[in-house]
Amino acid sequence: MKHNLILRVVSKFLIPLIFLFALYVQFHGDFGPGGGFQAGVIFSAAIILYALVFGVDTAKQVIPPYILRLLASLGVLIYAGTGVAGLLLGGNYLDYNVLAKTYLAGQHLGILVVELGVGITVMSVMLIIFFAFAERGRPE
Amino acid sequence: MEFTVSHYNYWLVIIIMMAGFYTVISRGNLVKKIAGLNIFQVSVFLLYISIGNVREGAAPIIEKGISLYSNPLPHVLILTAIVVGVATTALGLALVVRIKEAYGTIEEDDIHNQDQSL
């Protein structure tokens, strides 16, 4: 793929736009279609495109695998941690009403944080799976 | 006639479901089996979403001036189901790769013969 000029130029133009769209889908999921899962998959699709055009080794320099493993656990921790935060502030597990001054603000904050955790985990797991498949065929 | 018009959706979806089912049980190649399983899953999703649809209704995003919405509950269930489906597909494909490394083939008959000749 190193010698294919059109692919390299077009993907250099498209990949930042795909990242931007993924961020839009993640945080605008409250007001339109979208949310954590879709944003995580779109984000990982951008990095998979980068890996296909520029090589898996270059993509691994952009996001090292140990950071991916960290991010996958971080997402689940954020989600479960929001539940525990509800417990510590006096409500039930995963009760968003107690997270802020008013019920409405608490619910909105809780939904935002939880969708962020979901998006982070989905993105890193899709990338972990892709890198595992891509690296298996190359001999040591 | 009225009955056919209101139920043809379900019958077409069931035909797609049976196509996926037939691929799983009659073809021997493991990658094709996983593709057939995915076809089966997607047709089940189509069935659920078509049950929740309301004619002349809008997508379930609350907006001023719209009073009839589609049912949001099947959407929630199917969203979870799609993501879990891709997780199991990835796991199945990883198993296919390991089977290929252990047996040298991904045709079901050859794997069976190798197992029986051990």
Add this chain to the structure above:
Amino acid sequence: MIETVVDITLLSLIAIHAIAIIRVRSLFAVIMLFGGFSFLSAGLFVVMDAGDVAFTEAAVGAGISTVLMLATLALTYAPAVHKEEKAPRHKPWLPLSVVVITCGMLIYGTWDLPGYGDANAPVHKHVAPYYLEKSLSETGVPNVVTAILASYRGFDTLGEVTVIFTAGIAVLLLIGGRRRKEKVTGQPNET
């Protein structure tokens, strides 16, 4: 009227894709047909007013699943061998009869289902009106699907994220390391 036509067209195209996947022998063509199948079903979801579901199905089915199947094809076939499925050896009568019986039972089961798009179906009467009326005032989020996913049914989503995480760990365990170089003759090796 136009919606019915679009519905029938999309469903027939999807059915043609599914039947073609059974008949076609070349595995690369099967994976490409699967990508097209996924994309068309995402279009059908849009026609049925399911925006979030169409989004997820297009991204996950036509994107990630197809890429992973192509990667599996690359890993399981040596370049010299033709990427085709072996000719089926058994007669198809038993699977065909099982499929026909199951199809008959399922179609018999749809006899009692309410008509497509009926607004008075029992499924729209109990929990769904509560969510549609109360979700904006209780959670402040206009997208009802996100409100149900993240707030009303938050436990299910926690389980789902855990399932995704577990699948990632399992794939890492199975094929995480580099494979030791083996001869292309297909001798099994221990890893």
